[in-house]
Amino acid sequence: DAGVIQSPRHEVTEMGQEVTLRCKPISGHDYLFWYRQTMMRGLELLIYFNNNVPIDDSGMPEDRFSAKMPNASFSTLKIQPSEPRDSAVYFCASSLPGGASHDGDTQYFGPGTRLTVL
Amino acid sequence: AQKITQTQPGMFVQEKEAVTLDCTYDTSDPSYGLFWYKQPSSGEMIFLIYQGSYDQQNATEGRYSLNFQKARKSANLVISASQLGDSAMYFCAMRERNTGNQFYFGTGTSLTVIP
Numbered sequence A: 001d002a003g004v005i006q007s008p009r010h011e012v013t014e015m016g017q018e019v020t021l022r023c024k025p026i027s028g029h030d031y032l033f034w035y036r037q038t039m040m041r042g043l044e045l046l047i048y049f050n051n052n053v054p055i056d057d058s059g060m061p062e063d064r065f066s067a068k069m070p071n072a073s074f075s076t077l078k079i080q081p082s083e084p085r086d087s088a089v090y091f092c093a094s095s096l097p098g099g100a101s102h103d104g105d106t107q108y109f110g111p112g113t114r115l116t117v118l
Numbered sequence B: 001a002q003k004i005t006q007t008q009p010g011m012f013v014q015e016k017e018a019v020t021l022d023c024t025y026d027t028s029d030p031s032y033g034l035f036w037y038k039q040p041s042s043g044e045m046i047f048l049i050y051q052g053s054y055d056q057q058n059a060t061e062g063r064y065s066l067n068f069q070k071a072r073k074s075a076n077l078v079i080s081a082s083q084l085g086d087s088a089m090y091f092c093a094m095r096e097r098n099t100g101n102q103f104y105f106g107t108g109t110s111l112t113v114i115p
Helices: none
Strands: A005-007 A010-013 A019-024 A031-038 A042-050 A053-056 A065-071 A074-079 A088-095 A107-109 A113-117 B010-014 B019-021 B032-039 B046-052 B064-069 B074-079 B088-096 B103-105 B109-114
Touching (some): A005 A088, A010 A019, A019 A088, A031 A074, A042 B103, A053 A065, B010 B019, B032 B064, B046 B064, B046 B074, B074 B088
Antiparallel strands (some): A005 A019, A031 A042, A042 A053, A065 A074, B032 B088, B064 B074, B088 B103, B088 B109
């Protein structure tokens, strides 16, 4: 398997622009997670999905952020309008439902998207 | 309360020596998984090792072992024979299986291996 795929790997945009980050989870994984990582705040869970349904979006910082998962193999995280404080590395990760085994439990990360908002 | 606590922001170890990175966790869920991830300066999050709450033996993966002390709720990572390439951030994480299957991460420990 190719692992979790994220695009773009780097994004530089200007304040006020719309940004869309994309993620393709590992085939067969029905949990998908979006994280944000900054030096100041560390690794933060933004939202996660189970079978394409958002389970917990309490980590989404504000209404400018939205996430969708239209099917099992694709998810987007959108920021509109973007602000300089949104600059961070955004990770997507996927996993199986969880079970008493390494394979069932482990979450695998994509390479991340480094977002810079000027 | 923090779900995952890593109390060592930074650690140094001599090359070829062993090092222990501390992790404690807090959960009332009897069914959970514990993980360690490595994040080198290149930025990717690399899964290292897994321990299930029902596992009787400590997990090992090559030079990595997880010292699982269930009663103390600790899951320390032991790296034996440290190499320069082990210099990275290390994150401890937990997944509670009966309460949403969410993952919780610690704040990380920065490990520097000295030649």
